[in-house]
Amino acid sequence: MLKLEQEVERRRRLGPESAARKALIASSYRPVRPEVYSLLQESALAPEFLAAAEYSTLLGADLKGLLQQLETVSEEKRIYRLPVFTAPFCQALLEELEHFEQSDMPKGRPNTMNNYGVLLHELGLDEPLVTPLRERFLQPLMALLYPDCGGGWLDSHRAFVVKYAPGQDRELGCHYDNAELTLNVSLGKTFTGGALYFGDLFQVPSTLAKPLEVEHMVGQGLLHRGGQLHGARPLGTGERWNLVIWLRASAVRNRLCPMCCCKPDLVDDEGFGDGFTREEPATVDVCALT
Numbered sequence: 001m002l003k004l005e006q007e008v009e010r011r012r013r014l015g016p017e018s019a020a021r022k023a024l025i026a027s028s029y030r031p032v033r034p035e036v037y038s039l040l041q042e043s044a045l046a047p048e049f050l051a052a053a054e055y056s057t058l059l060g061a062d063l064k065g066l067l068q069q070l071e072t073v074s075e076e077k078r079i080y081r082l083p084v085f086t087a088p089f090c091q092a093l094l095e096e097l098e099h100f101e102q103s104d105m106p107k108g109r110p111n112t113m114n115n116y117g118v119l120l121h122e123l124g125l126d127e128p129l130v131t132p133l134r135e136r137f138l139q140p141l142m143a144l145l146y147p148d149c150g151g152g153w154l155d156s157h158r159a160f161v162v163k164y165a166p167g168q169d170r171e172l173g174c175h176y177d178n179a180e181l182t183l184n185v186s187l188g189k190t191f192t193g194g195a196l197y198f199g200d201l202f203q204v205p206s207t208l209a210k211p212l213e214v215e216h217m218v219g220q221g222l223l224h225r226g227g228q229l230h231g232a233r234p235l236g237t238g239e240r241w242n243l244v245i246w247l248r249a250s251a252v253r254n255r256l257c258p259m260c261c262c263k264p265d266l267v268d269d270e271g272f273g274d275g276f277t278r279e280e281p282a283t284v285d286v287c288a289l290t
C-alpha cells in the first residue's frame, strides 16, 4: 500500500515539476539551432509526407488511395512508414536536442522506461512544432488510417526524444504506449541494431513468440496503434535518436483509460496532462480493441 501511495504522490508531482523546468528553460536556455523553434514550415517536411497529408484532406480521399502514398510495413498489424522531415530539418532538430541534452538544464525524462532523452514541451517545442504537425498534417492522415482508434479526433499529444547509446540506455522492454496512436521518427545518427519488434494488441491474449521485426530508417517515421505491444532490440553500435509522438484522442480515452482499461477517475494536471478532458466525449466510433 505504501508503494502505491508513493507512486500516486510521485505522479502528482510530475505536472508542477515539469512546469517549473519549462519555465527555467524558457528563461535561461540558449538554443544552438533557434530556427527549429519557429513555426513549422512545409519546407521542413518531406515531400512524401506533405503529399500523403495533402491527399488525406481531399474530398473523396480514401484509405486505398492513401496506402499508395506510404509503405505498408504490416497490413495485419496496421503499421506504416513514410519519410517525415527533410534531411536538413532532421539534422537541425537533432543538433538542437543534443545541445540541450548536453546542457546543465534540468531534464524531465520521456517515460519510466527511458533514462535519457528530452520532453519536447519542456523545451518549448510543442507550440511551434508538434501541435501544428499534429493538427495540420497528422490529423487528416490518421483519420484515414485509423478512424476506429480516434485518428480523426486527435486533440493532444506527448512528444519526446529517446536516445540510445553505449553506456546509456541500449534497449527498451516490451510495452504499449499511453497513446491512441504513435508516430516514431528516426532522427539519426548512425547506428546498428535497435530494431523495433511488434506483437499483438495488448488486449489480445497472446505470447510474443513471433514478433515482427522492423528496422528504423533515418528520416522515416513509423505509424502504429498505441496498444500494439512493442519494444526495441539492443543497440549494436553508434547512437540512436528517435522522436516519439504519442497521439491522443480524449473522445476515446475519456471513455476508457487505455492503460488500465477502466473508466478514468480524473485529477487536475498541467498542460495536456495525459490527454483526458472533463467535457462530455463526442460520439465517435471506437475500435473494440484499442
Ligand SMILES: O=C(O)CCC(=O)C(=O)O
Binding pocket: 110, 111, 162, 172, 177, 184, 196, 230, 231, 232, 242, 244
Ligand atoms: O526505441 C524506440 O524507437 C521506441 C520507443 C517507444 O516505443 C516509446 O518510447 O514508446
Ligand SMILES: [Fe+2]
Binding pocket: 175, 176, 177, 230
Ligand atoms: Fe512505445
